[in-house]
Amino acid sequence: MNIYKQLINSKDYKHNLSETLAYYQVYETDNIASYKTFFEEFPQSKFKNQLLERLAELKKQKETELEEHKALNVIIKWADENNIPEENIPRDIEQLKSITFLNLHSLDISAIPDEVGLLKKVNWLQLSNNYSLDIVPKAIEGFENLKFISLKCTSIKEIPEYLQKHKALQELWIYDTEINEIPDYFSNFTNLRILWLPERIKELPECIYSLPNLYSLKGGNIRLSASVTKLSSLRELELYDFSDELQKDELNKISPYLEKLHLTKLKMVVSDSVEEFPDFIRKLTNIKELTILGDNIKTLPDWLEDLKYLSNLDIYYSEIENLPKNILNICSFDDETFTKIKDRLDKIEEEKKRLLEIDNYDWDRAISWNNEERYQKYLNEHPSGQYVEQAKEKILYLQQEQEYYEKALKEDSLHSYEQYLEQYPYPTGKYSLEILRKKITPIILEWFDKNGVEKDRYQYKRFVGFKNGTENYISTFYFENIKDREVTIPKELKYFTMIGYFTFRECRGNIFPKGIEEFGFLKEIEIENTDFSYLPEEIEYLTNLKKISLSGNKFQTLPWGMSKLTNLKELEIREDELETLPSVIEKLVNLEILFVDSDNLHSISEVDFSNLTTLEKIRIYSKKSYSIPSTFEKLSSIKKIYCDSAEEIFMPENIKYLSNLKSIGVSGKGNDDKLIKWIGEGYLSSLEGIAIPTHWETLPIELKNLKQLKHIYTTSQGCWGYRANKFKILPEWIGEIESLESITIRSCYLEKCPDSIGKLINLKELNFYQCALTTLPSSICNLINLERLDIENNPFFYIPKCILDLPKLKNSYCIDSIKRIIEYIEEGDKYWDSIKYTGKLRDFKHYKKEYPCGKYRQQAEEKIIELEEKGFFYRLFNG
Known part of the structure; x- marks a missing residue:
């Protein structure tokens, strides 16, 4: 007993006990900080080796986590740079690590960083419609349970070896790619259920025939062998390629194999050599959906009614003449299919329209991409299409453009770049934007410096931004504060065909800038508060103008060259020196809006308004008298008329016959009486607005x-x-x-x-x-x-x-x-209630001042008079 007491009271015992307890506590906490604290307290611990090993593991684990975090940030940065939506790639690290569905569809990406392979939980990968993607990303090697891959509509040329790791793969879409060979290891994809092959695969490799669970197979006109009967799970087969139709001898060869399959869906394209509905189909007793495309098949067989499960039959034959009488007895047809079959008999021409729509769609798609590859693809898919010649021209055009560009790069002169832009202007030219930024914009900036345009001006900054790539579009060019000197518009500006507007402001001196004739692409010109009194005759070359606006200048007339501006829709003139309406206006045959505001205008009869058949709105203001010409009656499209004068407007009787007029306002001495009289007599009954x-x-x-x-x-x-x-x-x-x-x-x-x-x-x-x-x-x-x-x-x-x-x-x-307003009224009423019995003079004056329109303003005034009188007499009698 004494020995036991000595033992538990000994110093070594207490040290060992505390060391052991601390060890278990640290081991349970299991973090680097607790281990460091333990070693500081027990530097010679008997547990040192075990803890050092664990500490090394934790450090290595921490380093691994940091590396993983860094790699995940690379993915996030890549996603930001490629504008990938957050719902596709989360920006939160933990959410990113957990994603199973990686959707990169139609994002115009050309590569994927290897770090994406760290997203090990991804089992669904969508990469379709990324036409710049030409390699299967190596990142997929890191996915642990990949079941679905779509690579359709990409430029991928081969299937890599590292894909074979994913033996759990169930769906693989690789059609509309450039892959032309299937590797042998595909036989290991025993879980594969759906396989969509590219049109380039013409023969089905033997490795595909060994897939025990293959349910759906889709491709071009794939040559099948007798081994297809090994695909016991195959239920859906689509051999669909308009550019390589199934020939009659090929169909006869594979028919014995296909009739042994248990297909529920079949879709194939046959050539003109096939003139009869394929007979082997009658043996596909489980078939539910059937599409056989062939232009020369003219009849459908009677035995179709024997296919009791058939519920969807697509018949797109352009020359089909009849259906079997008993086709209506195929009871498994749903109403939609029944109607569809019947409609085909009545509307044979709709098939041609459908094919035409496909042709148009593919052509529009080629136009939108505007590259040689797409035009060539159109030619391959539509050898007899309506746009074949245009496609060939486009290919030649692009090839010539490339030659022009390479020539310009080689010569590296302004002249060579200008030649390119003249042949291939923005935005049609593939390299036009690049040349505008690097070669033409510096010349415009030099012109700004030469003509005193300050660098902090909005326009200067826009062109600097355009040069640096931060601005992608310039719509307006300003000419401001030009002082009494001749200025020539920089000819290089004509290459900026995205500019739609020229604006001239605060220009002094009656010298209109030269060179306007170079800008036939302009849509609008605005001239405001200048000393200009004329438009140059060269204005006639701006045939794309839609609007001209003149305000606060010194114009007295307009040039006859404006008669060529047949696309002009709107003309706005606010010029006080204009006394008569220029006759050239009658030549603007597509004018829709005419606005004239001039204090000195006294005549508009110079214009024959009968020529302006598209004019919908006219507004004329003057401080002087003028007459509305009788030709107003010929304004067949006019909907709104506003005429104003400080004096008299002479309005002809025939105005009342404008049957399409929707809104009118005529302000001048006596005119309102005339207008009201017409309305009272039942004229102008179509009016919807009146001023x-x-x-x-x-x-x-x-x-x-x-x-x-x-x-x-x-x-x-x-x-x-x-x-x-x-x-x-x-x-x-x-x-x-x-x-x-x-x-x-x-x-x-x-x-x-x-x-x-x-x-x-x-x-x-x-x-x-x-x-x-x-x-x-x-x-x-x-x-x-x-x-x-x-x-x-x-x-x-x-x-x-x-x-x-x-x-x-x-x-x-x-x-x-x-x-x-309601709060203001309520505040006034509340304040009146607080002063009406006990208020002092200053209170009533305050009410009158703050609530001059208040309900009790009259009472307040009476109270003020009453109290002021009392105050007067009080001061009078009390000195």
Whole structure:
């Protein structure tokens, strides 16, 4: 007993016990930090060797994890660089390690980093439609349980040895590739169920015949041997190649083999030498889906009804003459198949249309890729296609383009690059963008420097960005602040065919830049606030112009060369020095919009408007009197007419016969009476919109005759604090025009909105901006289709809150505005309640100042007068 006490009280015993306990604790924690702490406390531990071994393992494991983490980051970086969506490749490390479905379909990738092989759980790999991919990624070697691979529509040429590792593979799609040989190790893919082979494989290799679980086989016109009968699990067979149809002797050879299979689906293309429906099919008693494509098969056999499981029969024969009488008795046909067969009899020509659509689709696909390989593929697949000659021309064109480019690179001169761009302009030229960036843009930048364009200007920065590759497109070229000197537009700019707009601004001196004739591709020219008084005659060469806008310059006329601009759709002229409308306008036969604003315009009769048969909208403003010519009657396409003058407009009687006119606004002395008279007499019944002249105080009752009227609006928008229109009364009968969709009456003296407004259930927009309204009727809450309501800058003291419940009023600006008005009204009422009995003079003055349109403004004024009088007499009698 004494020995035991001595033992447990000994120093060595306690040390060994604590060391052992610490060892087990560290071993259980199992991390590097705990091991280091243990060695600091027990440097000569008897467990040293075991722990050192474990510590080395942990360090190695940590290094492995770091390497794996680094490799996974390589995958993420690659995904970012190739704009691969996050749902395809997660950017979270743990999620990335766990993915089983790797979808890289149609991402235009040409290679995959080897690090992708670390995603060991991937069992489904989709690489189809990556036409630049020409090698099976070695990364797949790292996948541990790969079951599905799709390599279709790629440029892969061979199947590598490292694919044989994946013996669990169940589906392999390699059609529409450049693979022309199947390796022998395919016989090891005993789990393979679906195999889609490329059209280049013409004979099925023996290794395929040994696949015990092969269920579906698809390819081109594959030559089968007697060994096909070994494929006991084969149920679906597709031999589908229009460019290599199955010949009659080949069909006779393989028929004895095919009839021994237990097929449920068969699809094949036969040549013109096959004139009868293949007889062996009658022995495929399990067949459910059947497609036999052959132009010379004219009849279907009666024995088809013996195929009792047949439920889908595709017949695309362009010359089929009849169906067997008993075809309708094949009871297993579903309704869709039955209808399809019957329709084929009635619409034989639809087959030709279908083939034509395929031809068009493949041609469009070739055009979109625009490379020699695709055009050649089109020729291979459509030797008699409607675009064969174009495809040959395209191939020749691309070959010549390559020669031009190589010649330009060899000479490395501006002249050679310009020759290339003239032959192959942007965007059709394959190398045009590269040449524009590297060779042409520096010349434009030199032109900027020479003409004093500051480097911090937007345009300068855009061209610098284009040169550096950060900008891909330049749509507008600006000529700004040119000062009294002759300037020539840089001729190299003509190669930037993506530029659609030229803008001239703040140019001083009446010297129009030279060289405009080089830019026939321009779509729009804008000239604003310059000293220019003319357009050069060379404008006639800009035959692609769609719009010309002239504003704030010194133009008095337009050049006759504009008569060549037959594609011009819109002409906008805001020139106060223009006194008569230039007659060249009548030559713009495709003009759709004409806008003229000139304070001094006094005649528009120089233009024969009968030539402008496409004109849809015309707006003319002047401060002087002018006459609308009788040729307006010939504007057969006109839909909108707006004519305004500070004086008188002479409007001919025949205007009322414009049957297609949808909107009109004519403001001038006496014209509104004439217009209203016509409407009252039943003319202009097709009007959908009418503009209210600034001097109208109410709406004439004749507007009720316009049964199609949708829009009523004031012509002048006014400005803040200024009421430009004299409009005062919106009549009660407005509610009878049920067709109305929008009412815009703004900047006027309107004080009341009639209750009948609530009857306009088709109303979508109501604009009472800056009027004199103090209330809105509750009936406005009946406007269930109202989408926009603008009531800003009105002296409201009441509006119904139910407006906010209108179902289609979703515009945030409108809703916020209405809420602010309601809050303002409620704040005023609340403040009045707090001061009306105990308020002091300053309180009532504050109310008057802050709520000048408040409900109690009159009472506030009375209180102010009362209290000011009391204050006066108090001071009077009390010194």
